[in-house]
Amino acid sequence: MKAYMERIYNGLIKENPTFVLFLGICPTLAVTTSALNGVGMGLSTMAVLVMSNLLISLLRKVIPSQVRMPAYITIIASFVTIVHLLLEAYVPSLYESLGLYIPLIVVNCIILGRAEAYASSHSVGLSLFDGIGMGLGFTVALTCIGAVRELLGAGTVLGFTVPVYEPATIFILAPGAFFVLAALAAVMNRVQHGNGRTSTTDSCLEGCEHCTNMGCGGRVFTRAAVSETEEADVPAGGAEEIEKPAAAEEKEGQE
Amino acid sequence: MSTLQQLLLIAVGSALVNNVVLSQFLGLCPFLGVSKNTKTAGGMGMAVIFVITIASLVTGAIYKFFLAPWDLTYLQTIVFILVIAALVQLVEMFLKKFSPALYRALGVYLPLITTNCAVLGVALTNVQKGYATQASFGLLTCVVNGAATAVGFTIAIVIMAGIRERIEHNDISPSFQGMPIVLVTAGLMAMAFFGFSGLI
Amino acid sequence: MGNVIKSTCIFTLITLVAGGLLGFTHEVTKEPIARQEQLAKEKALSEVFEVASRYEQVETDAEAWSGAISDTGLTEEEVTEAYRAESDNGNVLGYVLSGVSKEGYGGDIAFVMGVENDGTVTGISFLSLSETAGLGMNAQKPEFKEQFADKKADSFTYTKDGAAAENEIDAISGATITTRAVTNGVNAGLAVFQTCLKGGQKE
Numbered sequence: 001m002k003a004y005m006e007r008i009y010n011g012l013i014k015e016n017p018t019f020v021l022f023l024g025i026c027p028t029l030a031v032t033t034s035a036l037n038g039v040g041m042g043l044s045t046m047a048v049l050v051m052s053n054l055l056i057s058l059l060r061k062v063i064p065s066q067v068r069m070p071a072y073i074t075i076i077a078s079f080v081t082i083v084h085l086l087l088e089a090y091v092p093s094l095y096e097s098l099g100l101y102i103p104l105i106v107v108n109c110i111i112l113g114r115a116e117a118y119a120s121s122h123s124v125g126l127s128l129f130d131g132i133g134m135g136l137g138f139t140v141a142l143t144c145i146g147a148v149r150e151l152l153g154a155g156t157v158l159g160f161t162v163p164v165y166e167p168a169t170i171f172i173l174a175p176g177a178f179f180v181l182a183a184l185a186a187v188m189n190r191v192q193h194g195n196g197r198t199s200t201t202d203s204c205l206e207g208c209e210h211c212t213n214m215g216c217g218g219r220v221f222t223r224a225a226v227s228e229t230e231e232a233d234v235p236a237g238g239a240e241e242i243e244k245p246a247a248a249e250e251k252e253g254q255e
Numbered sequence: 256m257s258t259l260q261q262l263l264l265i266a267v268g269s270a271l272v273n274n275v276v277l278s279q280f281l282g283l284c285p286f287l288g289v290s291k292n293t294k295t296a297g298g299m300g301m302a303v304i305f306v307i308t309i310a311s312l313v314t315g316a317i318y319k320f321f322l323a324p325w326d327l328t329y330l331q332t333i334v335f336i337l338v339i340a341a342l343v344q345l346v347e348m349f350l351k352k353f354s355p356a357l358y359r360a361l362g363v364y365l366p367l368i369t370t371n372c373a374v375l376g377v378a379l380t381n382v383q384k385g386y387a388t389q390a391s392f393g394l395l396t397c398v399v400n401g402a403a404t405a406v407g408f409t410i411a412i413v414i415m416a417g418i419r420e421r422i423e424h425n426d427i428s429p430s431f432q433g434m435p436i437v438l439v440t441a442g443l444m445a446m447a448f449f450g451f452s453g454l455i
Numbered sequence: 456m457g458n459v460i461k462s463t464c465i466f467t468l469i470t471l472v473a474g475g476l477l478g479f480t481h482e483v484t485k486e487p488i489a490r491q492e493q494l495a496k497e498k499a500l501s502e503v504f505e506v507a508s509r510y511e512q513v514e515t516d517a518e519a520w521s522g523a524i525s526d527t528g529l530t531e532e533e534v535t536e537a538y539r540a541e542s543d544n545g546n547v548l549g550y551v552l553s554g555v556s557k558e559g560y561g562g563d564i565a566f567v568m569g570v571e572n573d574g575t576v577t578g579i580s581f582l583s584l585s586e587t588a589g590l591g592m593n594a595q596k597p598e599f600k601e602q603f604a605d606k607k608a609d610s611f612t613y614t615k616d617g618a619a620a621e622n623e624i625d626a627i628s629g630a631t632i633t634t635r636a637v638t639n640g641v642n643a644g645l646a647v648f649q650t651c652l653k654g655g656q657k658e
Contacts, residue, residue, distance in 0.1 A: 077333035089487035172589030178442030
C-alpha cells in the first residue's frame with residue numbers, strides 16, 4: 001500500500017510533470033485560459049494516462065521490443081480517440097473549448113514518457129497508481145495556471161466575476177501564458193535552490209529534448225538504455241534528468 | 256477571391272499571424288529545447304519544414320481518399336499519428352540512402368520530430384478547416400498550409416536561438432536563469448507577433 | 456526472421472483490436488453526439504427567436520440561396536438551413552436561418568439568426584466558434600451579439616470607431632476578422648431572407 005501511495009505523492013509533488021519535469025507544455029499553455037478548461041484537460045489526460053499505463057503494463061511481456069513504440073502509440077491514440085468521442089457525446093461544452101487539443105493528447109510527452117519509463121517495466125497495480133499520481137499532478141498544475149490566468153486576464157474565478165478588478169486581457173492571450181509559466185518556473189527555481197546560481201533549468205530543457213527522444217520510434221532508446229534510466233529514476237530530483245539525455249545522446253552518436 | 260490569392264492568405268496567416276509556436280502553442284518542446292544556438296535551430300527548422308510538408312500531403316490525401324469517403328473520420332487521430340511516425344522513419348531511411356549530404360544536415364533532428372505536436376497539429380488543422388476535403392486544390396491547400404506553418408516554426412525558433420545566444424552573456428536574476436527567462440522571451444516574441452495580425 | 460514475423464503479428468493484432476474498439480465506441484457514441492448537436496441547435500433556435508413556439512424546417516433550395524448570397528458579393532458564406540418560426544396558433548412570425556461563415560480566424564463559424572417578417576433581426580447565436588480566446592471569442596458575449604438584435608437593415612457593416620447608424624456594428628477590439636466573418640454571415644442570411652423567403656411568401 002505504501003508503494004502505491006508513494007506513486008501518488010511522486011506524481012503530485014516530487015516529479016510533478018508540469019512544475020518539476022516541464023513535460024507536456026503545449027497543452028499546459030494552450031488550454032489554460034480558464035481554471036475549468038485546465039481541470040477538463042487535466043482529467044482527460046489523466047483518463048488516457050491511467051488506461052494506457054494499465055494496458056501497457058498488462059501487455060508488457062507480450063509486446064516485442066522492436067515494435068514497442070508503434071504499439072504504445074497505437075494504444076495511446078485509441079484511448080485518446082475514445083475520450084474524444086465520449087467528450088463529444090456527453091460533455092459538448094468542454095469538447096468545444098478544448099477543440100484541437102483533445103486529439104493532441106496523443107503527442108503529450110507525459111503519456112508516452114510514463115509508458116516507456118514506468119509502465120513498461122512495473123506491475124499493473126503500481127503502473128495504475130503511477131498514472132493516477134501523474135494525472136493528478138498534471139491536473140493540479142493545469143488548474144493552478146488556469147486559475148491564475150482566468151483571474152488576471154478575465155477577472156473571473158470559475159466563471160464568477162470578481163468585482164472592482166479591471167482584467168488585463170493579455171493574460172488570456174498567448175503571451176500571458178508564457179509569462180505566467182515563467183513566473184511559476186522562477187518560483188520553483190527559487191524554492192528548490194534558494195539564491196544560489198544553478199543550472200537546474202538546463203536539465204529542464206533537456207528533459208524536454210529527452211522526452212521527444214522517447215517517442216522517436218524506439219531506435220534511439222534501446223532496451224538497455226531504458227533500464228539504465230530506470231535505475232537513474234530511483235534517486236529523485238533534477239539529477240536524473242541530466243543523465244537521461246546523456247544516455248540518449250550516446251545512442252544517437254552511435255547510429 | 257482567386258485561388259492564388261487565397262493560398263497566399265493562408266500562407267501568411269499560418270506562417271506569421273497564427274504562428275504555430277507563439278500563438279497556437281504547438282511544437283513547444285523543440286522550440287524550448289533545441290534553441291540554444293542558431294545553427295542547430297536552423298537545422299531543426301529545415302527538418303520540420305521537410306517533414307511537415309510531406310506529412311500534410313500524405314495525411315491530406317489519406318483523409319480525402321480513404322477516411323472521408325468511407326465514413327471513418329473518427330479514426331483520424333490514430334491513423335495520422337501512425338502515418339507520421341512511419342513517414343519520419345521512411346524519410347530518414349530515404350535520405351540516408353539517396354542524399355547523404357542532406358541526411359548529415361537533418362538526420363539528427365528527424366527522430367525528434369515524431370512527437371513534435373506541430374506535425375500532428377497541422378494534419379488535424381488541415382482536416383478541421385476543411386482544406387483536405389475542399390473540392391478544388393484541396394491537397395495543394397494542405398501542402399501550402401503545412402509548409403507555411405513549418406516556415407513559421409523555423410522563423411520563431413531561429414529568432415529564439417539568436418536571442419538566447421545573446422542572453423547567455425547577460426546577468427540574469429538567479430531565479431529567472433534558464434527556463435523562466437526563455438519563457439519570458441517567448442512571451443515577448445508572442446506579443447511582437449501579434450503585430451502581424453494587421454496583415455490580414 | 457521469425458522474430459520479425461512474430462512482432463508484426465502482435466502489432467497487427469494490437470492495431471486490429473484498437474480499430475475494433477474504436478469502431479464500437481463510435482457506434483455507441485454516434486447517437487448521443489447527433490442528439491447533442493440537435494439539442495444545441497434547438498437551444499440556439501429558441502435563443503434567437505424567443506417569441507416563437509414552433510420551428511418548422513423549410514426545404515433547402517441550395518441553388519437559389521447561394522445565388523442570392525453571391526449576388527450580394529459574398530463568397531465565403533453559406534446558409535444551410537432555414538426554419539419558419541411560428542406562434543401557438545400557426546402564424547408565421549419570421550424565419551430562423553442557420554449558416555456558416557468560412558472567413559473566421561480560427562476556422563468556420565456556424566451561426567443561427569432570427570429574422571422577423573418585416574426584416575428585423577431578432578438575434579444571433581453561434582453553434583460553433585473557435586476563435587482566439589480573449590479576442591475573437593468575445594463574439595460570444597452578449598455585448599457583441601445584442602448589437603444585431605432588433606435592428607432592421609438590408610445589410611450590416613462594421614466600424615472601428617463607434618457605431619453611429621442603425622446598421623453599423625462595433626467591431627470587437629482586436630478581432631476585426633471575426634467581426635467581419637460574423638457580419639458577412641448575417642448579411643448572407645438577410646440576403647437569403649429577402650430574396651427567397653421574404654414575408655413568408657413561400658408558405
